[in-house]
Amino acid sequence: MKIIMLGAPGAGKGTQAKLIAEKYGLPHVSTGDIFRANIKNGTELGKEAKKYMDAGALVPDELTVKILLDRVAQKDCEGGYVLDGFPRTIPQAQVLEDALAKLGESIDYAINVEVPDEAIVNRMSGRRACVSCGATYHIVNIPPKKEGICDVCGSELILRDDDKPETVRKRLEVYHEQTQPLVDFYQNKGVLREVDGTKTMEEIFDSIAKILG
Ligand code: AP5
Ligand code: MG
Numbered sequence: 001m002k003i004i005m006l007g008a009p010g011a012g013k014g015t016q017a018k019l020i021a022e023k024y025g026l027p028h029v030s031t032g033d034i035f036r037a038n039i040k041n042g043t044e045l046g047k048e049a050k051k052y053m054d055a056g057a058l059v060p061d062e063l064t065v066k067i068l069l070d071r072v073a074q075k076d077c078e079g080g081y082v083l084d085g086f087p088r089t090i091p092q093a094q095v096l097e098d099a100l101a102k103l104g105e106s107i108d109y110a111i112n113v114e115v116p117d118e119a120i121v122n123r124m125s126g127r128r129a130c131v132s133c134g135a136t137y138h139i140v141n142i143p144p145k146k147e148g149i150c151d152v153c154g155s156e157l158i159l160r161d162d163d164k165p166e167t168v169r170k171r172l173e174v175y176h177e178q179t180q181p182l183v184d185f186y187q188n189k190g191v192l193r194e195v196d197g198t199k200t201m202e203e204i205f206d207s208i209a210k211i212l213g
Pocket of ligand 2: 085
């Protein structure tokens, strides 16, 4: 099963993608997590990506597409995957479509997690993320068992550099301009499913599990 998570920054794509990956035994592929791991390790890719990410802009398609196609070509992705944060532009979606079509494959579900902009800025300031395994928490809504420490892998939790309110507003602008058109793109392909992202994490996951069966 090949699933795409759509939604604004902070809508809960990563949170739900992790749950889906666990329940259905699929790899969770997040381009944002891949970039952050590269930044942490000081790679050339990380240095290049950081310039855009810190400004709330998108990393150029050329860079992003190559990384994603390499990742989904790995063995663990043979039985499908959950894409979180990719595609983010129509050209990215088109490249993915073409690559899959060559294999006689296609996306099964594009799940759009809907949250209004006002709720997003509030969520982001409370988010804490694990740079080692990508798990996310919220200091009020979804706190870790031990403050500052990841429940899953025991690593330190950080506040992301791009979660400052002014950067979040920029990311929302970029989302509406460049990423929201993907909702229509996948609607036209007949694979779009919508869930209300303002509910609790568990309620949202129940709705998604009903969709995926
Ligand atoms: P990326 O890491 O993908 O960030 P994003 O899309 O902006 O999304 P977020 O990770 O911020 O939010 P999310 O939807 O995953 O929400 P989460 O589950 O954490 O990308 C970062 C940057 O990398 C981009 O800006 C860009 O520069 C670059 N990039 C990445 N991919 C790219 C691409 N394809 N092309 C070009 N550039 C790319 O939840 C948010 C918070 O809310 C958490 O604290 C969480 O605990 C909490 N929460 C979750 N669910 C609930 C709930 N139901 N109720 C209350 N709180 C909740
Ligand atoms: Mg995320």
